[in-house]
Structure formats: C-alpha cells, structure tokens
Amino acid sequence: MATDLQGPVTTDAVRVRGLTRAFEGRPVIDGLDLTLRAGEFTALLGHSGCGKSTLLRVLAGLDRDIEGTVLVPKRRAVAFQAPRLMPWKRVWRNVLLGLPGKPERTVAERALEEVGLGHRSGAWPKTLSGGEAQRASLARALVREPDLLLLDEPFGALDALTRIKAQQLVAELWQRRGCAVLLVTHDVDEALLLADRALVMRDGVIAYDTPVTPARPRTPGAPALTELRSRLLAELGVEQPAVPSTSHPTAA
Amino acid sequence: MTVGHAPPDISGKSLSLEPPHPHGLDLVAVLPSSRRRRLAVPRWLRRAVGPLLLLAAWQVSSATGALGPDVLASPGTIARAGRDLVADGTLPSAMAVSLQRVVFGLLIGGVVGVGLALVSGLSRLGEDLVDATVQMLRTVPWVGLIPLFIIWLGIGEAPKVALIALGVAFHLYLNVYAGIRGVDEQLVEAGESLGLGRWGLVRHVVLPGALPGAMTGLRYSLATAWLALVFGESINAEDGIGFLMNQAREFFRTDVIVVCLVVYAFLGLLADAVVRTLERLLLQWRPTFKGQ
Numbered sequence: 001m002a003t004d005l006q007g008p009v010t011t012d013a014v015r016v017r018g019l020t021r022a023f024e025g026r027p028v029i030d031g032l033d034l035t036l037r038a039g040e041f042t043a044l045l046g047h048s049g050c051g052k053s054t055l056l057r058v059l060a061g062l063d064r065d066i067e068g069t070v071l072v073p074k075r076r077a078v079a080f081q082a083p084r085l086m087p088w089k090r091v092w093r094n095v096l097l098g099l100p101g102k103p104e105r106t107v108a109e110r111a112l113e114e115v116g117l118g119h120r121s122g123a124w125p126k127t128l129s130g131g132e133a134q135r136a137s138l139a140r141a142l143v144r145e146p147d148l149l150l151l152d153e154p155f156g157a158l159d160a161l162t163r164i165k166a167q168q169l170v171a172e173l174w175q176r177r178g179c180a181v182l183l184v185t186h187d188v189d190e191a192l193l194l195a196d197r198a199l200v201m202r203d204g205v206i207a208y209d210t211p212v213t214p215a216r217p218r219t220p221g222a223p224a225l226t227e228l229r230s231r232l233l234a235e236l237g238v239e240q241p242a243v244p245s246t247s248h249p250t251a252a
Numbered sequence: 253m254t255v256g257h258a259p260p261d262i263s264g265k266s267l268s269l270e271p272p273h274p275h276g277l278d279l280v281a282v283l284p285s286s287r288r289r290r291l292a293v294p295r296w297l298r299r300a301v302g303p304l305l306l307l308a309a310w311q312v313s314s315a316t317g318a319l320g321p322d323v324l325a326s327p328g329t330i331a332r333a334g335r336d337l338v339a340d341g342t343l344p345s346a347m348a349v350s351l352q353r354v355v356f357g358l359l360i361g362g363v364v365g366v367g368l369a370l371v372s373g374l375s376r377l378g379e380d381l382v383d384a385t386v387q388m389l390r391t392v393p394w395v396g397l398i399p400l401f402i403i404w405l406g407i408g409e410a411p412k413v414a415l416i417a418l419g420v421a422f423h424l425y426l427n428v429y430a431g432i433r434g435v436d437e438q439l440v441e442a443g444e445s446l447g448l449g450r451w452g453l454v455r456h457v458v459l460p461g462a463l464p465g466a467m468t469g470l471r472y473s474l475a476t477a478w479l480a481l482v483f484g485e486s487i488n489a490e491d492g493i494g495f496l497m498n499q500a501r502e503f504f505r506t507d508v509i510v511v512c513l514v515v516y517a518f519l520g521l522l523a524d525a526v527v528r529t530l531e532r533l534l535l536q537w538r539p540t541f542k543g544q
Binding site: 060061062077078080082084086087088089097098099100124125126140144 | 438439441442443444445446447448452456457460461463536537538539
C-alpha cells in the first residue's frame, strides 16, 4: 500500500486494514488497523474480552469469519496459554508435528536444546512440569522458523518463578531469531519488560500505541518505566493514586 | 515512639518452658508406603485368591453331597471330562470352529462399525446421513434378529458370523464416534496452527484422541461377541462349543456343560488380556489414575 506510513512495504510483518470480527452481530474487532514491523517485539494489552486474543487468532489464520484486509507472513507460529501438546506424541514428535517432509529427530532436539529442554525430548507430555510443557510448546513454534511469532498469554498459567525464567527465555530467543513477535497479555509489567512497542486494545480498535524505548535488559519497576507504566494502566482504565502509597501517612 | 496501648509484657513468659498445650501435641508418624504394607504378596497371587476359594468351596460341597452331580458336577469330575474331551479331539475342534466365528465376526463388525463411525464422526454430512440410522437400528435387540438371519442366510456359518458382527459393529460405532467427537477442540486448533491439513488433523490429532474411546468399544464388543456366539451356536449349530453344550444338555452331562462354560470364560479372559496389552501399548501416554 503506497499510503503506508510505517516504512517500506518489505519490512512489515503484519498489515491489517479495516478488520472487523463480530460474534452474533456484536463486533469484537471493529475496523481495526494495525501494522507490525519485521523483527519488532510488540505487546498487545487489553482487558479480558476486549478482543486481543481474537485478533491473535485472526493473525494466526484460525479465525476466518472476518471482514477487511489482513496480510501476514506465510511462516508464522503460535504459542497458546495452555501448551496444547498432543498427549499421545512424545515431546520431539510434538515439536515436529505439521512440518513438511520427514524431518529428523535432531531437528526437534536442536529446537528443544534452544529452550533448555534437550534432555526431555523422548518424554511423554504428561511427565512434563507446567514450565517444561510451555517451553516445549515454544520449541514447537520456533522450529518452524517463523517470521511472525504469536504468543497468546504464554506465561499466564505459570507460577511466578517459572514465569520470570520463561520471560527471560522469550527475550533471548527473540534477540537471537529476530522475528516479529506479537505478545498478547494483560500484564503491563510483562509488556514493559519485553516489548519495543506496546498497544492497548479497547472498543475493538488499537486505542493507544506507544514505543517502549528504555535500554535492555530491563528490570521490572525500573524508574525509566514508571511513567509509561502509569500511562498504560490509565489507558487500561486502572487509576493509580497520585502518590505512591507507603505504610506511613505523610504529615499534612 | 507512641503506642496507643502497650503490648502485654511477655518478656518473662517467653523464656518459660511451659508448653502452650498442657500435654503437648499428639504426633503421628507418617510411615513410608513400603513399610505400611508389611505383607508383600505378589499381585497375581492376590488376584488368584478369590477364584481359588470359590473352587475349594465348590469341591467341598460336592464331596459332602450338598451339591448333587445332577445339579452341578464336582470340579474333579469336570476336570476329568475336560481331559477326555481334549483327548478325543472334540473340544479343540469345537474351540477352533467357535474361535474362527468370533474372529470373522469381529473383523467384519469392526470394519463396518469403525468405518461408519469415521464417516459420521469426521464429517457433518456423514453424521446427518449415518448417525440417525445407526441410532435407530441400535435400539432393535439384535438377538431378535436371529430368525430373520436364518431365513436370509440359512443355517450355515453366515448367520452366526453376521450375528457376532452386528453386536460388535454397534458397540464400536458408538464408542469410536463418541471418541472422535470428544477430542479436545483446543488440540485440533493447535494442529491447525501448526499447518496440519485435513488429513493431517485426522491422522495426528483426531484418531489418536479417539483411541481411548475405541478401546472401550473394543472391550464391549468382545463381550458382545462371546454373547452372540453363545446365542448363534445354540440354534441350528452342527459344531462349535455351543453345539457341544446343547448335546450335553440332552444327555444331562452337567460336567460337559461346565467344561464348555469354562472354555467360554477362558476365551473371554484371553480376549481381555489382548485388550489390556493393546491398551498398555497404545494408551501409555494417558495420564490416568491407576489405583493405589
């Protein structure tokens, strides 16, 4: 599209124009425009039910009852909130599932190695812990060498410690692979930790769009992120007290 | 530091040795599970205890005369009758004939039942065409079809095999169909997102997911197959275990009848072992409760 303001056509990983998706006449996505640049890590924030997961499913090609233009790369992969491993396939077979041709087990093992799961390649999914299963699911996405990696709250079901590790892993993998990532989340801190750009979805459109510039690696709660954090929370409709609350009331 | 109310003075008490509970807490040792089970009787032996006790009770009642030979022969007599039947070749040939009927019936019924279940499970068009018909026919008691089968197929092998196939097909159809429709939609979606086509989804997601249901169907259909065999062989049979049993009835040979029943039980046990082995091989991925 010549009117594209985001740069040369070839560097876009996703272009969406006028996307509408309605459930029983009620539009969840309503004339949405979105451009994702190649290699960019974008976080998509929003309340539950705001349509962010629906948008991800549209981009993944899983939801096709849509109107509008959606352009996505051919090679794309999804990691869902639940690992969704086939319980009847050993881990390495799960990783290779759906790959064209007859790939060798070593292909799967390389991807599993990358997520630190090389030693569980021959295990049944039922024997994996929650974090391990989620990493296997990530390996399954990465082995496809996607140009666009779609992450649908992949850390949502993990415990706090495992989540920190998994977030670090995703950051590393993204820096190594350089693919465009769209991370759907409702966690503002997670978005600020990982993303180059944060989007807030509201009323079926991208209501707020901001770059996240502080240098990496970032730590949650760093001063450089505080202002952006408040702003994003405000966009999400969460009002914060003007002064950070402490245990002692200030003297008047 | 201003405090509204002073905390109770505990400085003296905190050093006192007096426990909060006058007699202390009752502590119970949590024993490791290996120590809790003192008698390590092997599983197979434990499983054999029930049948052996029954057999012993039976032998005792026969020996004391509480159980007359016209009602039920004693285990000893039955063992002898069984040995004679094996020695003169009657039992092996009857078993071979019966087993053959069951195998053919299972094969035909299996192909038909699974085939129809795939058609109606995998496509909505197939469901509309097949499912209502099968559900309707299912309510007909299949034993009631014996007279019709005899008129249609004569009194040879065909009606017996057909009867077995019919019983098998319905059980397999219902369970395989339910298994296919019970596959987690999230997994199907994951498969789609991995780029699996329609056939790939069926092969890698739907059919493996339907396997537990299919195995249940196989168990039911094996039980039905033996039942159908008994019915089929009781009517107009010239060979097979059922025929042997009918003949024994005419001569009041309860020992031979029981031998035939034991053979049925043995074959049923064998079939169960086959299914168990299949389940162990094919369903080892399943996280299920295995008892304690």
